[in-house]
Amino acid sequence: RGWITHPDDRAAQSRRSSRQASRSASRPRPVPEAPPASWTGPVPELDAEGQAEVRRMVDALTRAGMFAPEVPDASLAFPHIADGLDNGADGIALEDVLHALSDPREWFADADPARWSARFVVHNTQVEQEPAYLVEQVHDLARLSQGALLVEQVEVSEGEMGADRAIHVTMRLLLNGEPQEWHWLGHAKYLSTVLHGHMARALERADSGRRFAFFYLDQGFVFACLEHGALDQLEGLYSWGHGWFDDDCVVEAGSTKA
Numbered sequence: 505r506g507w508i509t510h511p512d513d514r515a516a517q518s519r520r521s522s523r524q525a526s527r528s529a530s531r532p533r534p535v536p537e538a539p540p541a542s543w544t545g546p547v548p549e550l551d552a553e554g555q556a557e558v559r560r561m562v563d564a565l566t567r568a569g570m571f572a573p574e575v576p577d578a579s580l581a582f583p584h585i586a587d588g589l590d591n592g593a594d595g596i597a598l599e600d601v602l603h604a605l606s607d608p609r610e611w612f613a614d615a616d617p618a619r620w621s622a623r624f625v626v627h628n629t630q631v632e633q634e635p636a637y638l639v640e641q642v643h644d645l646a647r648l649s650q651g652a653l654l655v656e657q658v659e660v661s662e663g664e665m666g667a668d669r670a671i672h673v674t675m676r677l678l679l680n681g682e683p684q685e686w687h688w689l690g691h692a693k694y695l696s697t698v699l700h701g702h703m704a705r706a707l708e709r710a711d712s713g714r715r716f717a718f719f720y721l722d723q724g725f726v727f728a729c730l731e732h733g734a735l736d737q738l739e740g741l742y743s744w745g746h747g748w749f750d751d752d753c754v755v756e757a758g759s760t761k762a
Contacts, residue, residue, distance in 0.1 A: 547611060548586035554596060558585055561601045561741055568737040569623065569730050576605050576620040583611040598743045599719045602726045623648060628724035629695045633757075635660035638675065638699065645703040645716065648729040652712035653703060654680050665692055670758030675699060679706055689758035700727065701754035718753060720745035 550558070555578075562578040565571065584604035585596055593600070606626050608615045625644045631637070639658045646655040656678040663672035673690040676683070679702075688698035704716045707729070717735060719726035720743075727749070735748065747753075 548583050548590055550582040550586040557596050561598055564737050568734040571620040572622040574619045580608040581605050595742050598741050599721055602719055603721055624726050624728040626724055626726055630723055633690055642699050652710040653706055689756040691757035694757035696757040697755050704749045716749040718749045
């Protein structure tokens with residue numbers, strides 16, 4: 505599937521991925537309104553070397569401007585990382601840490617991810633792409649732009665679903681006061697990144713000094729809006745894949761082979 509399916513399927517073998525899959529029917533949000541059910545078994549423990557690596561990554565992500573309005577405590581990511589390593593992960597990646605911090609309430613019920621997640625959002629790959637979720641995606645990106653992109657009057661219409669579950673999608677909206685109409689061949693279950701591409705180009709035109717970046721998850725992506733050069737802070741750190749979002753990243757999920 506090219507860009508929209510990660511070749512590393514190790515998380516599919518993990519206990520955590522199984523729990524996440526059981527919740528896939530609920531539309532994901534950057535910060536869920538209610539915390540997921542807390543894990544009731546033993547909390548996985550991360551060794552000292554792993555803890556030091558997670559702290560190093562959080563420090564680098566902080567320098568890159570990923571966190572606002574506060575910087576999270578790196579220890580909130582420890583159980584998620586330990587869980588992955590216990591279930592076959594071959595190392596600690598930047599994306600593991602971001603995913604862990606996107607919502608650590610499975611392990612820490614009183615954590616409040618809204619305190620540090622104003623500049624990034626998770627969009628899942630394999631989840632129902634309902635019109636309401638597409639509207640949510642475009643509003644997420646506008647929020648991340650810190651005022652550079654103003655989105656209003658968003659409407660989504662879809663054609664009939666094909667035998668391969670491909671769906672023609674039309675999105676109409678006002679973007680920075682200008683009417684837009686975007687079309688793409690979507691899929692009922694897989695994330696298309698066409699609207700992300702339109703928003704990335706609009707951000708470039710706004711000349712805000714920031715760009716959209718992506719971080720590769722095995723079942724989705726973290727999107728962030730960062731200042732030019734911010735990703736230089738992450739050089740040398742193990743990553744599943746990240747970079748600036750550009751036209752090469754745009755995919756119509758309905759045009760790929762399932």
